[in-house]
Amino acid sequence: MRKFGRKILSALLALALLASLLPIGAAPAQAADTTHDISQGTLTISENGNYTVTGTTTANNIVVNKNVTATVTLNNVSITGVEENSATGAPAQSPIDLADGATLILILAESSTNTLTGGAGTSFCGAPGIHVPDNAALIIQGSGSLSVSGGSYRDGYGAPRIG
Numbered sequence: 518m519r520k521f522g523r524k525i526l527s528a529l530l531a532l533a534l535l536a537s538l539l540p541i542g543a544a545p546a547q548a549a550d551t552t553h554d555i556s557q558g559t560l561t562i563s564e565n566g567n568y569t570v571t572g573t574t575t576a577n578n579i580v581v582n583k584n585v586t587a588t589v590t591l592n593n594v595s596i597t598g599v600e601e602n603s604a605t606g607a608p609a610q611s612p613i614d615l616a617d618g619a620t621l622i623l624i625l626a627e628s629s630t631n632t633l634t635g636g637a638g639t640s641f642c643g644a645p646g647i648h649v650p651d652n653a654a655l656i657i658q659g660s661g662s663l664s665v666s667g668g669s670y671r672d673g674y675g676a677p678r679i680g
Contacts, residue, residue: 555579555596562587569626570594578610581653584618591661592626598636598644598668609636609644609668615653625661635668643668 553560556572563582570579573595581587596612612633615621625631635644646665649655657663 581619583616586620611648625659629661
């Protein structure tokens with residue numbers, strides 16, 4: 518009987534050890550960090566998430582859609598918004614444009630230098646460097662540097678940096 522009891526006890530201990538190694542539940546889902554080279558096209562953020570942006574452009578921008586919360590890390594980015602097109606009536610664009618209800622947490626990567634310049638206007642004002650509507654939120658964090666300026670206007674006036 519002793520031998521039989523030891524076998525049962527050994528089997529129970531082995532099962533307990535095995536059970537302690539198995540996960541009890543699934544780990545919470547983490548938003549994937551999406552890397553985007555801004556020189557390859559506009560980054561339109563339509564889902565909550567984390568994004569890292571690199572590159573230089575005068576033709577593309579970062580757009581955060583309505584009621585979306587996004588964390589965007591800028592890593593040595595230089596973006597100049599699109600200039601006004603007086604032929605088509607298209608206004609100048611901001612390098613970063615938040616929609617109503619959007620929240621953007623902008624992180625400046627360590628040791629990075631980032632520049633945002635609003636698109637220039639010819640018949641209307643230039644665009645701000647970052648467009649934030651009244652009911653949107655912008656939070657800037659990180660140890661990198663950020664220079665933001667508004668787009669120029671034909672009479673020499675500039676748009677606001679953050680408007």
